[in-house]
Amino acid sequence: VQRGDNLVLLVFERAKTGDIIQGLPRIEELLEARKPKEACVLAARPGTAQVVYDDDDDSVEIKVVESDGVMTEYPLGPGQNVIVADGQSVLAAEPLTDGPANPHEILENYFKFLRETQGVYDAALEALQKVQTFLVNEVQSVYQSQGIDISDKHIEVVVRQMTSKARVDDGGDTTMLPGELVELYQVQQVNQAMSITGGAPAEYTPVLLGITKASLNTDSFISAASFQETTRVLTEAAIEGKSDWLRGLKENVIIGRLIPAGTGFNAYEEVGSPDVDLSYEGVSVFDDETDLTDVVLDDRTARSYGLEPFDDRSRLGFGMTEVSEPFSPLLDDDELISDDMDDEEDGEDDE
Structure with a gap:
């Protein structure tokens, strides 16, 4: 060697x-x-x-x-x-x-x-599906x-939220700004409107967001504030003057309204025509009878308008009747004292 x-x-x-x-x-x-x-x-x-x-x-x-x-x-x-x-x-x-x-690289290479x-929309849609x-x-x-069997639908619900956004590269003639995260269907609708008016469409790239970032980038600032970074979310919403249209589940639960599901959908409408006086003390509760399909009228809202709460046969304003006096959840101190005195007198009479 x-x-x-x-x-x-x-x-x-x-x-x-x-x-x-x-x-x-x-x-x-x-x-x-x-x-x-x-x-x-x-x-x-x-x-x-x-x-x-x-x-x-x-x-x-x-x-x-x-x-x-x-x-x-x-x-x-x-x-x-x-x-x-x-x-x-x-x-x-x-x-x-x-x-x-x-x-992220899989999405980028496919796109x-x-x-x-x-086209950009079809390519983004297929790349996101991949x-x-x-x-x-x-x-x-x-x-x-690990020997655990889970249905695909539970994972697909989460993954759908992770792959629903696109990042704007060039706003064109739209009101969107470069770097803004927008729903894919929303930017497509804006581009279709631009094609009709002859304006330059927006260029965008599909993005993949983690569940934490996807929750903070939702359209509802109430839903985002209930998750994480509450101070930052509410501060930005106040500075930008945001409006929450209450289309999701969380924001409706937070403010005490019906969730948008089943008969709680804004577009829900029973078969038949409403035959009811929609005025209260000379002031119309609704501008038009068709507004009944645009409002989720729950028990709390009905009482605030002086209307009887719903039963199973009357939903979204069908079969509502006016009450003689508006609902008042609080009583004056004098009324509470008088009620207590009446109860005591009734008790003495019974004895």
Whole structure:
């Protein structure tokens, strides 16, 4: 054996983060949409993979030859292992190395690829559907590894809220500002209005929000204030002069109204026509009979207008009758004292 000869080759392989993080930490990482520390490399566009090994420093490089002949190189970091074979066909946002996938990168790669052949709204919608499927499958795999069976619908409700927003890149002729987070359907409706008026539409990019950030970016400032950072949310709402249209469940519960479900929906209407005098002491309670379908008239509101509360046969104003006097929940001190004295006199008479 000569000096400097190699006696043995030691191979060190680090444990991957995806193998260690399981259970609730993995669920939290997915639902908070955090970027993994050692994320895998994803293909930007579909094509054929070529794995190139460098004999000098034993490094590996992946090249993807796309259908139009463009070659994209993906350098690998230390400790990353290739999971695709040479000559294998890969799809957009498909993992090329091992490790957990970054959901933000999945959404970005899909959107950029689909944007080449589709409109911005269709591309955003399909890209969000791809990342929705990824999140549901990842959460289900964690629960199923622990022997827990959960229906997809419970996870889909949460994931839908995480993937409902878009970030405005260019407001165009609309009133939206760059960097503003807007509901995807809302910005699409604004762009449709711009196409009719001939204005420049807004350019936007779909975004993935964690459940904490999604709750704070809701349209209702009452709902956001009841969750976290109450002082900041209420201060910003006061500065901006926001209006809460009470379309969600939480904000209606907070102020004591019917929740928007079932007969509590603003658009709920029973079959038939209301035949009732809608005036109270010469002042109309409602401007028009059709306003009955626009107001959630619960028991508290009915009493404040001097109307009898509802029963099962009269909802949203149908069959309401006026009472002789407006409902007064509080009595004067003199009335309370006189009632007590009457009760005492009745008791003495009974004796």
